[in-house]
Amino acid sequence: MKKPETNKSQSRPKRLAVLASGGPAPGINSVISAVTIEAINRGWEVLGVKDGYRGLVDDDMKQLSREDVDWIHFRGGAVLGMSRTSPVQGDNLEKIVATIKRRGIDFLVTIGGDGTAFGASFIAAETGGVLRCAHVPKTIDNDLPLPEGVPSFGYTTACHVGVGMVQNLIIDAQTTRRWHLVTTMGRQAGHLAIGIGKASGAHLTLIPEEFGIDGATVDKFVSIIEGAVIKGRAEGRHWGLAVIGEGLVGALKASELEKLPDAGRDSFGNIRLANVALGTILCDQVTRRLAERGIDVAMREIKLGYELRCADPVPFDIEYTRDLGYGAVRFLADGGTNAIVVVDHKKRTYVPFEHMRDPKTGRPRVRNVDINSENYHVARRYMQRLGRRDFADPQQLARLAAAANTTPEAFKSEFERLVCGEPMDFDGPGEKRELKLN
Incomplete structure (x- = not known):
C-alpha cells in the first residue's frame, strides 16, 4: 500500500539563520548564544551564517547546536565572524534570496547597526515577505536611536x-x-x-x-x-x-x-x-x-x-544581550517582522526599522550626547577646564596669568572668548533646588 505524500514544508522544523555584520562589539557571542538556545528550545533549527552577509551571498553557514553556543556568552569577538559585505551591492541580493530559498530559511536575526537592519528589510521584501526578520542593534559608539537611557549593547563594556x-x-x-x-x-x-x-x-x-x-x-x-x-x-x-x-x-x-x-x-x-x-x-x-x-x-x-x-563583555552586557537574543526569537515566534529589539528598563519592546532613519533626509538617525543633561553637566564640573569664574575672580586670574607667563589682562583677552555664553555653574555653585522627600 502506497503511503500518502506529506508536505515537506509542513513536516520540517522551522529554520532560523543568525548573523553579525559591521564592526565587533562586546556581547555579540552572547546574542548568538541566546538566539540559538531559545530557538532550539522551540524546536527550530538554527543556522549560523559566517562572516555576516557574505555568508548568505556565498551560502557559507553551519547548523548550530547547544554545545556550540553554551559557553560562548562570556567571550568577546564573534564566533561566526563578521564582515561589511553589503547585501544590496551588485547581484548580492539575488544570491542571498537564492540561498534563503535553497536552505529553507524562515527567520533571520541580524546583529549590527542601521545598515545591517535595512539590509535585512531589503532581503525580506525581496522574498515577498516570506522571510521574517528581527534585528538586535549594536555599537560601542552608543549612537543608535534607542529610547533615552537605553544603551546599545557593548557600550558599557x-x-x-x-x-x-x-x-x-x-x-x-x-x-x-x-x-x-x-x-x-x-x-x-x-x-x-x-x-x-x-x-x-x-x-x-x-x-x-x-x-x-x-x-x-x-x-x-x-x-x-x-x-x-x-x-x-x-x-x-x-x-x-x-x-x-x-x-x-x-x-x-x-x-x-x-x-x-x-x-x-x-x-x-x-x-x-x-x-x-x-x-x-x-x-x-x-x-x-x-x-x-x-x-x-x-x-x-x-x-x-x-x-x-572584542573585549569580554561585563556582566551587564551579558545579561542585556541574553534578553535581546531571547526577545528576537520571541518576536519572530509571535509573528513579528522588520523590527529592532529593545529592552527598556527590563521591558521588551520592538521598534520598526523605519525609526532608524530620518524621514526628511533618509539618513540614519544619530543619538547625540545631550549637553543640557545633568549627566553632561556633572562631567563638565569635574574637568580641569577654564570657566567663567576663572575670569571673574581677580586672584584666580592672576594665578592663571602667572602660570601662562603673561599678564592678567593679556590672559583674559586671549582666553575669555572660550567661555562666553557658557553657564556659570559649569565651574561654580549652581542654583539651589528644592529637595523633596517622599
Whole structure:
C-alpha cells in the first residue's frame, strides 16, 4: 500500500539563520548564544551564517547546536565572524534570496547597526515577505536611536575597558610629568569619549556635540586644551590627560577641513574624515603654543578604539544581550517582522526599522550626547577646564596669568572668548533646588 505524500514544508522544523555584520562589539557571542538556545528550545533549527552577509551571498553557514553556543556568552569577538559585505551591492541580493530559498530559511536575526537592519528589510521584501526578520542593534559608539537611557549593547563594556586603560595612562602622565591626548571611537557622537573621560577622571574631555551646528575651528580646540594645561599648572599640576572623540573632526567648519593636511577624498569628493590625524595636529599645535610662552610640555596622542571592540563583555552586557537574543526569537515566534529589539528598563519592546532613519533626509538617525543633561553637566564640573569664574575672580586670574607667563589682562583677552555664553555653574555653585522627600 502506497503511503500518502506529506508536505515537506509542513513536516520540517522551522529554520532560523543568525548573523553579525559591521564592526565587533562586546556581547555579540552572547546574542548568538541566546538566539540559538531559545530557538532550539522551540524546536527550530538554527543556522549560523559566517562572516555576516557574505555568508548568505556565498551560502557559507553551519547548523548550530547547544554545545556550540553554551559557553560562548562570556567571550568577546564573534564566533561566526563578521564582515561589511553589503547585501544590496551588485547581484548580492539575488544570491542571498537564492540561498534563503535553497536552505529553507524562515527567520533571520541580524546583529549590527542601521545598515545591517535595512539590509535585512531589503532581503525580506525581496522574498515577498516570506522571510521574517528581527534585528538586535549594536555599537560601542552608543549612537543608535534607542529610547533615552537605553544603551546599545557593548557600550558599557567598551567604557569599562577604556576607563581601565585611561586610568593607567593618567598614572603614566603623573609619573612622567607629561600630557596624554586620548582619541576614542565615536565618529558621530561623543558618548564613548564622555563616558570614559568622566569615569576615569580625565582632566578634559571634548566631544563634537558641544560645538553646535555652526562648527568649530582647530584654533578653538587648541586653545581649550592649552587653557586646561595652564589651569593645571596654576594648581601645581604639570601633567594631565585629555580625551577627545574622533567625531570632533566632523564638528569642524568646512573651511577648517580644507586647511588640514590632505587625508584623501571619497568617490563623491568629500574629505575622508577618518583619515584626518586631528589628535596629532592638536598635540603639535598645543606644544608649540606653550613653547612660545616658555613652557616645555611633552604631549602625545594615543588612539583608543580597536582594543575595546572584542573585549569580554561585563556582566551587564551579558545579561542585556541574553534578553535581546531571547526577545528576537520571541518576536519572530509571535509573528513579528522588520523590527529592532529593545529592552527598556527590563521591558521588551520592538521598534520598526523605519525609526532608524530620518524621514526628511533618509539618513540614519544619530543619538547625540545631550549637553543640557545633568549627566553632561556633572562631567563638565569635574574637568580641569577654564570657566567663567576663572575670569571673574581677580586672584584666580592672576594665578592663571602667572602660570601662562603673561599678564592678567593679556590672559583674559586671549582666553575669555572660550567661555562666553557658557553657564556659570559649569565651574561654580549652581542654583539651589528644592529637595523633596517622599
